[in-house]
Amino acid sequence: NAGVMQNPRHLVRRRGQEARLRCSPMKGHSHVYWYRQLPEEGLKFMVYLQKENIIDESGMPKERFSAEFPKEGPSILRIQQVVRGDSAAYFCASSQGVPSSYNEQFFGPGTRLTVL
């Protein structure tokens, strides 16, 4: 009964490189959320996806960031041409069924991105 899995746990990139963060939701969950936590701050919502669809990307920066959740395989958060300000912990969460106020979200351990 594995929980939400994220990899890699730690990722180091140089400025200008691409970062790919992966998230495998809990078994039976078809809804995925990505959050970003900057140092010493709370989590901020980025994007909400269902299989093959982006439902809400209102928290996603307009440039360089993209997300997908294909029919098969994990959800991917992609950051192109990373800058130092992208250094943060990126958390993925999943939930089952139709999200509502009483469906809890299960979080993964996060990917800590460091941009040199």
Place this chain on the structure above:
Amino acid sequence: DAKTTQPNSMESNEEEPVHLPCNHSTISGTDYIHWYRQLPSQGPEYVIHGLTSNVNNRMASLAIAEDRKSSTLILHRATLRDAAVYYCILRDIQGSARQLTFGSGTQLTVLP
């Protein structure tokens, strides 16, 4: 979602009860009160949620004021493993937003 206000930090002694307050004076009738916590270097985890009545589960209890403008998360016997940031979050059951809106939370320190 309506805004919540929590103290920045609290301390507790091990094996004593802890009462973590949350003010949400602009709560609407369809807002659920959720609590999540984030242990050091981990992702958040669900603790408890409620609407109007007090709630108990294996982790904690949630006491909701009669006017619903405030609530208190109760850890009955704090352990060192309970040291974490605790987030009080409102979610509108009728709202279109699906995500959780995290504030700054309360950093709980448990003293041995």
